[in-house]
Amino acid sequence: PDSKHVDDAMLLSARSLYRLGKYDEAVSAVDSLETRYPKSKLLDDAQFVKGKSMVAAQKYELAVPVLKNFTETYRKHNDCAEALYLLCISYMKVGLSDEAVLTLAKLEKDHGRSDYRFRAQVDMAEILAEQELYDQSLAVYRRLSESRIPEKTRFDVWIGMAGVQEQVGDYAGALATLQRIKTIPPGPSNEPTLILLRARAFAGVDSTTK
Secondary structure, three states, rough: OOOOHHHHHHHHHHHHHOOOOOOHHHHHHHHHHHOOOOOOOHHHHHHHHHHHHHHHHHHHHHHHHHHHHHHHOOOOOOOOOHHHHHHHHHHHOOOOOHHHHHHHHHHHHHHHOOOOOHHHHHHHHHHHOOOOOOHHHHHHHHHHHHHOOHHHHHHHHHHHHHHHHHOOOOOOHHHHHHHHHHOOOOOOOOOHHHHHHHHHHHHHHHHHHH
């Protein structure tokens, strides 16, 4: 306990607990580190692990102040882009969409080359769809589909967009969107979802023309 490496060991413990999916224990480990070593040089890394663990545990309201403080205090930290992404999603989950949009703007401004700016928008669109805010979700998907985005992200955008189009009864639009996906190999994990979406879209088109 008198070693100069105790705070480092406590941080490693918190990271290990996170990897094991023991998110509440990871948060407790960080709390202990912050209490015992308030002047540790590892508090930035520890706070990121804490916020990330809270998001993983779906405790978004608790994650917001932790991640907000981290992104404002440690703007040059290597994990700041991911922290902004997690903060953006947390805001969306608790219904603070305006704050999420502002956070996304900050992510795009400060970390324009990070893929997290695309991931944040895809997740925002998914959350809006879960909240049955389909028009807003489609607006995000359409904006992304017209942007230069990585191939994997294009697949996520188009398959999400097709799903929302089906929800609002635009089956022809869904089929057109799914047709675009043919240029991207879906992979074995995504192919079943793709087949079901296409089948539902065909069924929807038939049902509306009778």
